[in-house]
Amino acid sequence: MLYYDQRKYAQAEPLYQRALLIKEQALGPDHPETATTLHQLAWLYQAQGLYTQAEPLYQHALRIKEQALGPDHPHTANTLHALASLYHNQGLYAQAEPLYLRALHIHELMQGPDHPRTGETLHQLALLYHNQGLYAQAEPLYQRALRIKERTLGPDHPSTIITQQSYEALLQVMRQKRKNS
Secondary structure, eight states: OOOHHHHOOHHHHHHHHHHHHHHHHTTTTEEETHHHHHHHHHHHHHHOHHHHHHHHHHHHHHHHHHTOOTTOOOOHHHHHHHHHHHHHHHOOOHHHHHHHOOOOOOIIIIIITTHHHHHHHHHHHHHHHHTOOOOOHEEEEEEEEOHHHHTTTTTTHHHHHHHHHHHHHHHHHHHHHHOOO
């Protein structure tokens, strides 16, 4: 994870692969910890734009988490969110939307409507709609995400600032669109 955070992906990859092999052997291929390492390796590939390598790992991690932890577990929601992000990054909006919606439902149900993970999923869903030009759908999601993040993380937290900037960008586009109409 240190190498990942430092963007030393070539050094991180063999360590993630080794950790995955150890977990598969020690805990079994269907253990939640194995799924966590699959998720992390997929995240590494996604960060490098290696989407075709990341997707099956996310899908495998999701299957394990759904079976071992349940379909409504927060860790299941995290992998749903990550897989949605992968599709979102590729412009596969129709594939991303139901995954974000399901992750949002789980976060709201299991962690609460004001949890930071709920706020982050709201932000990503708003961004998805924003990217599609669905501004009326994006606006209330950005507003809610911003309220959650300001309350739970504070107004100066980087995640709050990113949501604020995204919301302001949406408002700018909406003003320009009204001006041109």
